[in-house]
Amino acid sequence: MSALPGAYAPPAGRLFYAERDGEPAGCVAIRPFSAGLCELKRLYVEPRHRSYGVGRDLTLAAIKAAKEIGYRKLLLDTLPAMRVAVKLYRELGFKETPAYYQTPLEGTMFLALDLENWSAEEVATENLFHLFDFNRAWADRMQQIDPEYFLKLSRLQTPQYLWIGCSDSRVPANEICGLLPGELFVHRNVANVVVHTDLNCLSVVQFAVDVLKVRHIMVVGHYGCGGVKAALNRDRAGLVDIWLRHVRDVHDKHLAHMCATCTTSTWRWWTSCRRRGGMIVSASSTCSSRWRTSARPSSSRMPGNAASR
Known part of the structure; x- marks a missing residue:
């Protein structure tokens, strides 16, 4: 870090470099702007490494470094055409701010982040970052097992079973049966109810039998079903009644x-x-x-x- 250009060198600045699979993936930097303010600069991700969260991780690292240094606000400029970057900045809490320097580029957007009231945990929860991370990890694991897994899955599903179960989050159908995506056709509702007036359920059954040619239809309940308990106890919960x-x-x-x-x-x-x-x-x-x-x-x-x- 000591050999960095003056504006990006510690203690007032930082430069971050990312690798993915042993290859250079991207970089970003922060540099001081004025008292209590700093700029986010040079955010770049190699095209082949995009869609893997590299840009988000780099920007988060820059934000956290700016907070640790003691800056109150983080400024940046971008163009509306950079839609992916603009979306990322907004997800992380940046808001539009008046221009803080003169630029010849028409349409330049100026954004600012209030570092004093910014929380990484709150941003991650609000934007479901952890779910995207889990999804990427799962996808990587499946591709390691079978490099053509997603290609084959996109072409055809051949389930042997139709599972009609409860919407309860504690009853993951595929995991309970030990089956992979594409091996179990699933319909869920509160209390795993099947009635002749439910066009949604009837459509699922018809599609499963006539198109997918499933061999078995299972209506599956579970212990601790809140829907059944509410029904039998005559509890009042609103529209679900x-x-x-x-x-x-x-x-x-x-x-x-x-x-x-x-x-x-x-x-x-x-x-x-x-x-x-x-x-x-x-x-x-x-x-x-x-x-x-x-x-x-x-x-x-x-x-x-x-x-x-």
């Missing part, structure tokens, strides 16, 4: 049959399931309970039992 009415209708339709076959053992089993989040009620006689209230059934209401504990 209309959707969960289908779950309540299934429960109410089979309530009489279930109550007629209720026993102490089935009551204990069902209350245990309910504590874990509730389960959708089926017509099976083995799925018996009294869901109208949260109270336990009395012994006089349970056939074949003199008492219950």
Whole structure:
């Protein structure tokens, strides 16, 4: 760093250089402008290394260095035609500011970043940078396993199965089944409901059967389903209540049959399931309970039992 040109040399300036796969990938620099102000200059990324986050990482390094040095604002100039760069600057928090020098280039944009109120964590969370990083890492890993993986995936999907499951974030269909993208056709909604009036679900089923030629259709529930729990407890959550009415209708339709076959053992089993989040009620006689209230059934209401504990 000591051999850098004066404006970019420490302690007032910095120059950053990036490599990717052992090759020069890009650079950026900051230099002092006036008291408390510095400029971002020379941001460049080699064309073959673009779309890998190199420009973002370089700019973030420059911003963090400017904060560490003690600058209050970071200034830069660019042109509207540099759309990718302008988008990046805005994502990182830069805002338009009056021109801070005379330029012969018509349309030059001047941007400034308030370093005193800038947070790397807040910017990363707001712009989902971590998700893009995870996606790149996953894509690199898949290409290492099979260099033609994405080419083959783009041409055809040949799933054997249609998975109709819950939207719950704890139930990732492909991971649960140990299948890769392209091997499982997935439809999800709150509480994994299938009804004849849902054109979305019906379209998925028709496409899966007629076009993709799937061999199996699975409707998959899970423990701790908040949708089923809300439906059976008659909780009010807003617009989703209309959707969960289908779950309540299934429960109410089979309530009489279930109550007629209720026993102490089935009551204990069902209350245990309910504590874990509730389960959708089926017509099976083995799925018996009294869901109208949260109270336990009395012994006089349970056939074949003199008492219950």
